[in-house]
Amino acid sequence: MIAFTSFPAQFTQSSYDQTRHHPDTEDDLMELDVFEDFATQGPKLTCPGESLTSAQAYMRGHGTYVDNEEVVASVAGTIERVNKLVTVRAIRSRYNPEVGDLVVGRITEVQPRRWKVDANSRQDAVLMLSSVNLPGGVQRRKLESDELQMRGFFEEGDLLVAEVQAFFSDGAMSLHTRSLKYGKLRNGQLVAVPPILVRRLKSHFLTLPCGVDLILGLNGYIWVSKHVKENEQEGEEGFDAEAVYSNVNDDIDDSTRSAISRVTHIIRVLTSHFVPLTDSLLLEAYEWTVEHESSTKDLLHQDFGDALVASITAGQ
CATH class of the missing domain: 2.40.50.140 (Nucleic acid-binding proteins)
Structure with missing residues (x-):
């Protein structure tokens, strides 16, 4: 026996906007907005232990570690992001030389x-x-x-x-x-x-x-x-x-x-x-x-x- 399920009679664009995102993704979307603001405002300072973003949305780089599926800063410094890679450049660190410096x-x-x-x-x-x-x-x-x-x-x-x-x-x-x-x-x-x-x-x-x-x-x-x-x-x-x-x-x-x-x-x-x-x-x-x-x-x-x-x- 085949059962048919009907869709709600009234379906508006506003109701679609309210329900189109799964609740579990709302935090990730907020993190995306934060990094978009960061990209326009310039470097942001962080301190050790501060949560930066979701480990599911971004990859951890130097100066960070993953804890409870979150990317956390391990040093005090400026947050830098290249595509999906998040790093923290330490304020106090030794010089990293390059040829021609x-x-x-x-x-x-x-x-x-x-x-x-x-x-x-x-x-x-x-x-x-x-x-x-x-x-x-x-x-x-x-x-x-x-x-x-x-x-x-x-x-x-x-x-x-x-x-x-x-x-x-x-x-x-x-x-x-x-x-x-x-x-x-x-x-x-x-x-x-x-x-x-x-x-x-x-x-x-x-x-x-x-x-x-x-x-x-x-x-x-x-x-x-x-x-x-x-x-x-x-x-x-x-x-x-x-x-x-x-x-x-x-x-x-x-x-x-x-x-x-x-x-x-x-x-x-x-x-x-x-x-x-x-x-x-x-x-x-x-x-x-x-x-x-x-x-x-x-x-x-x-x-x-x-x-x-x-x-x-x-x-x-």
């Missing part, structure tokens, strides 16, 4: 034909003797006499700017300083910030109107120093090795020292508010402090720092 580092050890460099990564970087500029400015084989004079080029504690050249089999990065824009750093101050706050720019060598040079290392080390005019830097051939590898700072006048201190404090204020550092943002922040005729000490006050950050981020 500009980094600022400190010499930690002198070894045969190489230097070990602290570049804020998971392990020390390596600067080979064959990867630096030697007196004469010509590319030549490194001799035994060059190896005996290694401490005359770099020694423990020296700061330098270099470029990531390659990686060794154990994952350590290999650096090089084969250009005069790289090499030993002098006449300035080092500022350490979370690497996540240093954005990739067209050039990481900046010059501010106050006579201060900035080197934004992608590893989170920033060098703030006295401005050096381009005509003071000699050509590649026959460069002055004593000047390039000198450990003696130049004379710095009081106004330049004050400007270096001001820029250093601006960077610290911006990083304390988790503001990403770019060339335009740093220039705008410096101009704002000059416009308000503030002193370096004013940047140490919480209220003044909050006003600075609120002003330069208002238009973003």
